[in-house]
Amino acid sequence: MKWSEISIHTTQEAVEPISNILHEAGASGVVIEDPEDLIKERTSVFGEIYQLDPNDYPEEGVLIKAYLPVTSFLGETVDEVKEAINNLMTYDIDLGHNHVTISEVNEEEWATAWKKYYKPVKISEKITITPTWEDYQPVSSDEVIIELDPGMAFGTGTHPTTVMCLQAIEKYLNPGDEVIDVGTGSGVLSIAAAHLGAKHVQAFDLDEVAVSSANINVKLNKAAEKITVKQNNLLNGIEGPADLIVGNLLADIILRFVPDAARVLKQDGLFITSGIIQGKKNEVKEELKQNGFTIVEVLEMEDWVAIIARNLSDSKEV
Numbered sequence: 001m002k003w004s005e006i007s008i009h010t011t012q013e014a015v016e017p018i019s020n021i022l023h024e025a026g027a028s029g030v031v032i033e034d035p036e037d038l039i040k041e042r043t044s045v046f047g048e049i050y051q052l053d054p055n056d057y058p059e060e061g062v063l064i065k066a067y068l069p070v071t072s073f074l075g076e077t078v079d080e081v082k083e084a085i086n087n088l089m090t091y092d093i094d095l096g097h098n099h100v101t102i103s104e105v106n107e108e109e110w111a112t113a114w115k116k117y118y119k120p121v122k123i124s125e126k127i128t129i130t131p132t133w134e135d136y137q138p139v140s141s142d143e144v145i146i147e148l149d150p151g152m153a154f155g156t157g158t159h160p161t162t163v164m165c166l167q168a169i170e171k172y173l174n175p176g177d178e179v180i181d182v183g184t185g186s187g188v189l190s191i192a193a194a195h196l197g198a199k200h201v202q203a204f205d206l207d208e209v210a211v212s213s214a215n216i217n218v219k220l221n222k223a224a225e226k227i228t229v230k231q232n233n234l235l236n237g238i239e240g241p242a243d244l245i246v247g248n249l250l251a252d253i254i255l256r257f258v259p260d261a262a263r264v265l266k267q268d269g270l271f272i273t274s275g276i277i278q279g280k281k282n283e284v285k286e287e288l289k290q291n292g293f294t295i296v297e298v299l300e301m302e303d304w305v306a307i308i309a310r311n312l313s314d315s316k317e318v
């Protein structure tokens, strides 16, 4: 099959809405070439991406690339994409150059084109995430390496919310813990918990694509003996008891299952929550306190917050 690469030179501000337009037009994934990634300063050494090549990035602005199959409808699809992008100006979104180019690529090029942007990333003291095709050599003997195929489910494991959850798991998980991962996505947090010594991990996601993606990644990381992945809505019908629950979901969704987390966690068990934007931090903290939790630590990265809370109530006795 022939593929067409559609490339849009735009601004950082327009990345999200344009990516959505491309997804709706049938692109299965988008590649973002943002020169900021090359110079991004981080508050710690973690989150560092190895081996990015400056030649792959524009000098200024952002390039968004997506791949569409060449069919007789391609011309119309491209026109619709251009029109939808131009409409963003009515929402005062700065489109920058807004230069759209189309080129044909063959199947082979298409299959590998996006891979050069995914490189091993050091996430925490111990954890490094590496894409499946990279031959990454561990730097130390206690390094935990998680192999992910970023072509599937939620991302590459390097989103700030995922990074904070991984750092919290590394810090707070005790060997032998029973762990529950709510909204497992690619399974990355469950795999980290298993590799860091959890006795067993129950991983849940509402989305069946995430469930199969997590299952593939769990097998890829040889963690199937410790991790069970199931489709489930939050903690509905789940009994526990768990020593640690991790949930990287938007604040409004977290608020819905705080009482269930208190019910399922053992007394003194820990709840690691992330996916919370700054503006929702206090609301989530308040809900946790209302349900018998005490706040142990709050982590912040870019505009995102993670809250680690301890369950003080022994709900089994209530």
Ligand SMILES: C[S@@+](CC[C@H](N)C(=O)[O-])C[C@H]1O[C@@H](n2cnc3c(N)ncnc32)[C@H](O)[C@@H]1O
Binding pocket: 154, 157, 161, 162, 165, 182, 183, 184, 185, 186, 187, 188, 189, 204, 205, 206, 207, 210, 232, 233, 234, 248, 249, 250, 253, 275
């Ligand atoms: C932000 S992603 C987090 C993925 C992964 N845990 C990570 O940290 O990278 C949130 C995940 O929660 C799942 N999710 C959303 N609502 C859910 C619900 N009601 N019950 C279970 N999973 C849900 C989504 O399908 C998605 O995979």
